[in-house]
Amino acid sequence: MYKLNAMDEKQVTLNDSFWSERAKLVRETVIPYQWRILNDIELDAPPSFTIRNLKIAAGEMHGEFNGMVFQDSDIAKWLEAAGYSLAVHPDKDLERMADEVVDLLERAQEPDGYLDTYFIVKEPHKKWTNVRDWHELYCAGHLIEGAIAYFEATGKRKALDIMCRLADHISTKFGPEPGKLKGYPGHEEIELALVKLYRVTGNRAYLDLSNYFVNERGNQPNFFRIEAEARQDESNYNLAYSQAHVPVREQQTAEGHAVRAMYLYSAMADLAKELNDESLLDACRRLWSNVTQKRMFITGGIGSSAHEEAFTVDYDLPNDRAYAETCASIGLVFWAHRMLQTDLNGDYGDVMERALYNGILSGISMDGKKYFYVNPLEVWPTTTNHRHDMQSVKTTRQSWFGCACCPPNVARLLSSIHRYIYSYDSEGICVHLYANSEARWKQSEQLITLSQQSEYPWDGRINLTVQMHEPAEFDIKLRIPGWSEGATTRVNGKIVSTHIESGYATVHRRWEDGDQIELLMSMRVQRVKANKDVRANAGKVALQRGPVVFCIEEVDNGTNLSDIVLKRQFEPEFHFREGFLEGLPYITVQAWRSAPKKDEILYSPLSVDERVSTVITAIPYFSWCNREPGEMLVWLRTE
Amino acid sequence: MYKLNAMDEKQVTLNDSFWSERAKLVRETVIPYQWRILNDIELDAPPSFTIRNLKIAAGEMHGEFNGMVFQDSDIAKWLEAAGYSLAVHPDKDLERMADEVVDLLERAQEPDGYLDTYFIVKEPHKKWTNVRDWHELYCAGHLIEGAIAYFEATGKRKALDIMCRLADHISTKFGPEPGKLKGYPGHEEIELALVKLYRVTGNRAYLDLSNYFVNERGNQPNFFRIEAEARQDESNYNLAYSQAHVPVREQQTAEGHAVRAMYLYSAMADLAKELNDESLLDACRRLWSNVTQKRMFITGGIGSSAHEEAFTVDYDLPNDRAYAETCASIGLVFWAHRMLQTDLNGDYGDVMERALYNGILSGISMDGKKYFYVNPLEVWPTTTNHRHDMQSVKTTRQSWFGCACCPPNVARLLSSIHRYIYSYDSEGICVHLYANSEARWKQSEQLITLSQQSEYPWDGRINLTVQMHEPAEFDIKLRIPGWSEGATTRVNGKIVSTHIESGYATVHRRWEDGDQIELLMSMRVQRVKANKDVRANAGKVALQRGPVVFCIEEVDNGTNLSDIVLKRQFEPEFHFREGFLEGLPYITVQAWRSAPKKDEILYSPLSVDERVSTVITAIPYFSWCNREPGEMLVWLRTE
Known part of the structure; x- marks a missing residue:
């Protein structure tokens, strides 16, 4: 069992443009807004x-x-x-x-x-x-x-x-x-x-x-x-609703209310570390595997059913009725972060960033004023807003909720992202997340500083600089994300061969002041498929680039998004355009869609497809519904 | 407005092997069983x-x-x-x-x-x-x-x-x-x-x-x-639940409880005929178009939501949460049959047989003892039985229901199928449905008999013989089903060119005793697609042969049916095999499915598909769940 130490704000300074902007939004907008709500003086929200x-x-x-x-x-x-x-x-x-x-x-x-x-x-x-x-x-x-x-x-x-x-x-x-x-x-x-x-x-x-x-x-x-x-x-x-159906060490699958489960599992991971409780850690690992390999949306959302806000059964991941409560994904990050301290494995970091960049960030609007409690992966408002079994899914963010668990939960997480980036122990430092930041810790009896520069999550090039008084020998462990299809590590400009174990590339050497590490991960737009047992995603792919899952919206692509089929020949382009979605990138890719409708026949023999070529625009999932309301889709059919 | 007369048992004798067997089942099994239930003496069912x-x-x-x-x-x-x-x-x-x-x-x-x-x-x-x-x-x-x-x-x-x-x-x-x-x-x-x-x-x-x-x-x-x-x-x-939201003539879309709607619309069709009420008939036509072109499952099931057992919105036809109550499809037949008497059009006959051969017949087990109230088009029991929003969908037929509307409704319909086959007026006779039977009616002041021989719904060859004392001139109108891709009509062995209007081929001549008509409709296994606005069926086809929709079941095809993809090259075979499903036919067709699973990764980059060729077996939808319980699927993905 590892006994890594997380770092807090005394040791980490975050100064990137992605998370720092969001921390600033929380500071300048969310916390004051919530203060007004808590004091019943915000006119936009009920007391x-x-x-x-x-x-x-x-x-x-x-x-x-x-x-x-x-x-x-x-x-x-x-x-x-x-x-x-x-x-x-x-x-x-x-x-x-x-x-x-x-x-x-x-x-x-x-x-x-x-x-x-x-x-x-x-x-x-x-x-x-x-x-x-x-x-x-x-x-x-x-x-x-x-x-x-x-x-x-x-x-x-x-x-x-x-x-x-x-x-x-x-x-x-x-x-x-x-x-x-x-x-x-x-x-x-x-x-x-x-x-x-x-x-x-x-x-x-x-x-x-x-x-x-x-x-x-x-x-x-x-x-x-x-x-x-x-x-x-x-x-x-239902005792399983509160994970009280059997003793925690005997629980094989994640059951019940997803937020409750996450908070419990987080505590289990904490206790395992503090008490050297291997069997409790084993229970955590077993539940982790069940959650993340069978019961998690690609956005890091968890909880497949609005009923009891709960897990259901393996591979039941309906995009249009996902519950995927913002708080549950936040809980998943809490748990992942705790697991990392005892069971260093890139899986935890992968899921942590999956939730952070997707299913959590989607929970708050880009202006910090509106929230999703439920984070679906597919909405078509005409149906979503009318079906009784989709009534928990909202097609636009809300100002506040009667049960206002999610907004303050987002606020506390976004204010403390710096705590999730690094861990350390006597062997060295681990870099779990990539973001411009500086970590300071004591190693070999001196204070060492590691500064990180990158344009993450939009660029896979990470530059790290070590600052220290005296040379010292220790590990710098860099998480190689599951999405990366190859990573190159250079120290002071020279490629070094690194041993990747459990998702971390370890660079061990005698470090000197000013040593530079460059980690280069190829970051291309990927088509991601789901396990074949996920019925909702059969024949479909999601677009992902780096840790960011993309989606398509009606505002860019018109209505009837499920009619769109990605071409087999996959040549996505990745763009930034001034004035588009406050500077966020987007992807364009070739697809087919049906020719404009000739008639309204409901059922007819399959004929030679009349289809037209089109270019679709995909945006980061987390940014959906920040312009006009409308249809949204993550999983796309593909030829 | 037509003023056709329907025929009852005084005029029609049904003697086919398909419906007569089911009428016999009702007579010998269902009516006595229900009698025992009504008298609280059936041990298999609650009082x-x-x-x-x-x-x-x-x-x-x-x-x-x-x-x-x-x-x-x-x-x-x-x-x-x-x-x-x-x-x-x-x-x-x-x-x-x-x-x-x-x-x-x-x-x-x-x-x-x-x-x-x-x-x-x-x-x-x-x-x-x-x-x-x-x-x-x-x-x-x-x-x-x-x-x-x-x-x-x-x-x-x-x-x-x-x-x-x-x-x-x-x-x-x-x-x-x-x-x-x-x-x-x-x-x-x-x-x-x-x-x-x-x-x-x-x-x-x-x-x-x-x-x-x-x-x-x-x-x-x-x-x-x-x-x-x-x-x-x-x-x-909700006034629309009972179709009481606006006056009936102003209703543009089918709303509310589907059975209620069908009974209302049936009465509207009746009144239009009796009172020559053209505007009421127009309302019927408008609602008919909405129901059958935008709100009907391919099985003739209607009612897309368990909530209020109701219609929802256009093209919202979720296969796994279809309500498609047996009674609602029965009501649809009542309405279609009434519409045929005033507005002779093959659409009504097409929908009538679609409901009869699929969404109604699925409501009763082949032994007549168990019933489906709800008729989904897709079940995977591990999920269907666990999700709260699917709780109205049962994965096996039930003996009886607390609200036992469907079983006696099926019984009354199956006992009276003969009433739906023919209509007549002074111009002649209309054949709406195909089944071995004999119709007797008065035409040109004499009693005329039309006898029909076929192996419908498994064969598209229909032989009709006219019997009469004196030659007489009148129409014999034969419905050319929407599924047929060509029909040939012969009179006494010679091809005649017929005028097909509104789905009926009219053979007008001076008929003599013993004249024979042969109607030959090519009946091949078709891949049917849904309108592109039906999101649940994007990229999918249903197998249909003649009026019968087929489905695939776990008992024939293993689990994870949604993993199956029909090959682009479509070469279905149609079989009968002794001992298989009490003599019902089945279809085999080539398909792909995923290679046996190598790992349990939930999300991974799309790779070259590892898939294996397979032959799948499809059975008539109405016969599903008569062997072992398990998964069932109507709409199949296709290359």
């Missing part, structure tokens, strides 16, 4: 009631609780995003707003450490009676994550102390000891937060509680059954 | 309570009403099937059972003529307060149809008299006169039944009431809204 609930809980306002039972998580995720943003971009105004939130959280917290506005305000007598459905532990997890991010950004302990009191309170309620609940949350989240809290505070009790939650899950007799009986709840509950 | 409800209504048993609010319609459809069966195959035992039912109906009927066991037993104070949802008029319609069939078969008037009293009672409740309800049924059915009752009794009041129901429908202010307000029902009701 969120989140701050209001906190004020009522603190006894500073009169009124009823409003919103979802997990409404507190919105402020938690906002605080986390604000923390990440402040860490790289100090902003007195933002810090003041965040301080106000922290103060309010402190005033809302009960003397025993309890903190959940729903129960404080609305049903105080029902605390901890339904952790299956009522999200107390989920909200606590997000609050802990938010507080840690804020503490790490500002050094201010208040939020952290509040959350330690909350975690301590939870420790008095859950655990193996007599008199405590033998339970675990319906919606996982606190497990990974408690590992973070352990890492920040060094308090082993938090790690133990996380480990208890994870290992108790799914045991017999089932806690959710016991809990339901206690409250005379006879409703039929 | 129906239908007869029991009638006995309770008649005051002969104590107990509560059980079953659906429209449970009475089951006995009505059974009586109708029994009537058709008795008309061609007298059976003292069956007649005695039917007499018992009629006697029971008489005893259950209230003195004022009211008859609906749900309201008599359970909610007498709520009669006629919710005709939108509660099916009183729907049940009355079916009871009227059943009584007419029984009267026509046996000459016994009792049932007819009961139903006249019921219809008379309804006339006192609904109509334009002051004090009457300005309403119409939520589920259409009584409209067409009242036209039948008018035709049998000559009582014009029934025609007028039918006409009132049809023409009042959808007017403003909307009756369903008024009715809902009166009972303080504030639920949101």
Whole structure:
């Protein structure tokens, strides 16, 4: 088991044009917009009631609780995003707003450490009676994550102390000891937060509680059954929805609510690392293989069904009814990143960048103001907007959601992309993602700097420069993405032969200050096919260039996109054109489509195809629906 | 407007091996099986309570009403099937059972003529307060149809008299006169039944009431809204679900519940004929065009969505989530048959046989004991049985349904196929369907017999013989099916040139006794394509031979049927093999499929296809799922 260390903003500076622009968008647009929403002063969105609930809980306002039972998580995720943003971009105004939130959280917290506005305000007598459905532990997890991010950004302990009191309170309620609940949350989240809290505070009790939650899950007799009986709840509950059908180590396939699954698996990966738990890591590897080889859309979207926002069965990946919740792909990145620290393998990095550049980024509009909760791979509005079984699929982004999990989740991720790029250990540094950035870490008892220059994801040439005082021998491991069909590595201009193992090319040498590495990956437009068991994609290909999946839209290609057939002769061209989609590239490629319709016969004998040659335009999937609404298609038929 | 006369069992004798076998199956298996179910003595099916409800209504048993609010319609459809069966195959035992039912109906009927066991037993104070949802008029319609069939078969008037009293009672409740309800049924059915009752009794009041129901429908202010307000029902009701969104003459597209729509349109066609109502006929033609050119599966299935069992939008025809209720296709046949009598056009006959040989016959197992309510065109059980949005699709036929509309509907149709074959008027006879049979009608003041011999639907050679006393001049119009790619007509061995108009070849001559007509239609296996706007079928073809659509099944072709690609070179073979599917034919054809899987990679660059040549076996769609359950597919990819 590897024990790699991830790097945070103290060690990594991101200065690329792709992600930094998006982090800036979050900082300048999303965080202030969400702040207005949380305070019910944004006119474009319905009131969120989140701050209001906190004020009522603190006894500073009169009124009823409003919103979802997990409404507190919105402020938690906002605080986390604000923390990440402040860490790289100090902003007195933002810090003041965040301080106000922290103060309010402190005033809302009960003397025993309890903190959940729903129960404080609305049903105080029902605390901890339904952790299956009522999200107390989920909200606590997000609050802990938010507080840690804020503490790490500002050094201010208040939020952290509040959350330690909350975690301590939870420790008095859950655990193996007599008199405590033998339970675990319906919606996982606190497990990974408690590992973070352990890492920040060094308090082993938090790690133990996380480990208890994870290992108790799914045991017999089932806690959710016991809990339901206690409250005379006879409703039929699908235990797999919450991954509580069997103990986690026995789970063979990814089941149930996709976001929940991701947060659980992320915690499992964390615990495996902290506790050297090989069998837990094996369970992670098994589930990883199931998710990414049988249950993941090419966009890194997961969750094939709107019903229970869940996984279904292997190879069931319907493009037009994909759920592929933005939050689930974010969870997949969390998990992948954690797996990388113990089980260094390019697969994790490949999936991480697949989700980042496609199914997550599609969740937010280019102006940062509108969101997709569900990320389909095919829409044709006339049908999508009318079919009852497609009602979860929206054909245009929404301003906000009643269940507003995704927007703040996107914000916290886009504010912290720098954390996902590098890892290191005593052997050297690993480069997981490519983006202009600088990493600083201690190696061979000196501070080393690795700076990365590239035009990724649009160009496969990566230049790295090592800066150091004294020469030192260590590894620089470079992820060679699954999409690349050959990579050349040069050190100081000379080709070096590298050993590629598990998707990483290792350059081991005695490095000197100013040494340069050039990694050159051929980046061409590829036609990607799906496994033949994916029925939805039989006879179809997706266009992908580097890590970016492309799609075609009605605005460029007219209606009836499914009529388009790529020519066998595949000669795509890759373009940038000023004024097109805010500078994003596009692909043109030759295709066939039916000749203009002569009649309206519904069924007729196959005749010699009357078809016309056409050139179609494909754009990055993540940028769809930023112009006019209309049809969109990722998987294209091909001759 | 044509005024053709349909023919019933007094004029037509069916003696083919295809439909007669199925009528026999209904007679020997289905009607007795359903009788046992209706009497709650069939062990294979849950109790129906239908007869029991009638006995309770008649005051002969104590107990509560059980079953659906429209449970009475089951006995009505059974009586109708029994009537058709008795008309061609007298059976003292069956007649005695039917007499018992009629006697029971008489005893259950209230003195004022009211008859609906749900309201008599359970909610007498709520009669006629919710005709939108509660099916009183729907049940009355079916009871009227059943009584007419029984009267026509046996000459016994009792049932007819009961139903006249019921219809008379309804006339006192609904109509334009002051004090009457300005309403119409939520589920259409009584409209067409009242036209039948008018035709049998000559009582014009029934025609007028039918006409009132049809023409009042959808007017403003909307009756369903008024009715809902009166009972303080504030639920949101989709008026289009019941075709009540606009007046019927203004309806441009087929909307809402497909069975309801078919029964309404059938009544509209009936009324147009009886009342020379050209604008109503125009509305029928417009709706016909919409249904059959934009909203019909190749099987003659209609209703693209399980939600509201309804039409959706043009070209939305998803094979795996087709609703295509058996009853809806039956309704389509009713409508087509009625349209033929006024608007003689081969389109109606084409659709009629498309539904009969495919989407209806698929609804009943070959042993007559199991049924499909929903008739998908694609199933892969591992997914179909797990996806929530496919839960209405069953991958095996069921014994019976809680809402058991389809089985008795199939029974009444299969018992009366002979009624759909011919029409006549003073100009001559029209042959709509091909099947060994004999038609007798009066032409030029004598009785003429036309006998038909063929091996349809497996052979396109039809031999007809005219028998008569005196030579006479008249038309014999033969439908030239849309699938035929050329038809040759011979009279007494000599080719005659026929004028084909609106899908009918007219042979006009002075006929003599013994004259023979041979119609030869080339019947080869065709690859049928769908309109390019049908996204679900882009790049795919269906195999059709004559009127019969074929499908492929897992039992013959292994799993992963969507992986199969027909070769461009299309050389199908048509076979019969003893012992195969009870003598049904099958098609073999060359195809490609993927080479056995080497790895489990989910997404990979398109490479030179590794594929293997294979021969696939296709069977008639209607016979699917009569052996082992498994995957099934109608639309196949093609090179």
